[in-house]
Amino acid sequence: MSLKIRLARGGSKKRPYYQIVIADARSPRDGRFLEKVGSWNPMLAKDNDKRVELNADRIKEWLVKGAQPTDRVEKFLADAGIVTREARSNPEKAKPGKKAMERVAERKQKAEDAAAAAAEAAAE
Incomplete structure (x- = not known):
């Protein structure tokens, strides 16, 4: 048993x-x-x-x-303190998923486009 x-x-x-x-x-x-x-x-x-x-x-x-x-x-x-437990390491767990990475890239692209448009408007 x-x-x-x-x-x-x-x-x-x-x-x-x-x-x-x-x-x-x-x-x-x-x-x-x-x-x-x-x-x-x-x-x-x-x-x-x-x-x-x-x-x-x-x-x-x-x-x-x-x-x-x-x-x-x-x-x-x-x-x-009753038992000893070895530390676990899972570095993959902390990484964002595929969808989250896509959202970050999309936000970055929008920010770059907005900055480029602002710079273009300021140059005129």
């Missing part, structure tokens, strides 16, 4: 609230779980202490037993 430390969604529509749970990897996201070990409220400010709450002792015990955290939970655990 492979165990995951993952998020189970709660809360109402457009007001998410997540429980951090230990669950069998085959069980549904909001379905059966073994133990609740924390919570995450994304509606709170990032500097609020109540945004992410973790039961570090229980999480460490489950990690020793072989539970694997999901990417988002691993980020929370790394911020809390």
Whole structure:
């Protein structure tokens, strides 16, 4: 049985609230779980202490037993100092898309045309 430390969604529509749970990897996201070990409220400010709450002792015990955290939970655990997470680098993610590049080029062309027209009008 492979165990995951993952998020189970709660809360109402457009007001998410997540429980951090230990669950069998085959069980549904909001379905059966073994133990609740924390919570995450994304509606709170990032500097609020109540945004992410973790039961570090229980999480460490489950990690020793072989539970694997999901990417988002691993980020929370790394911020809390429970696990180490290598930094990821995706330089392609920051680059604008094709359409955005076309819009930038179009704006630049319009600005050049307007400057040329203004210079031509000033020369007359």
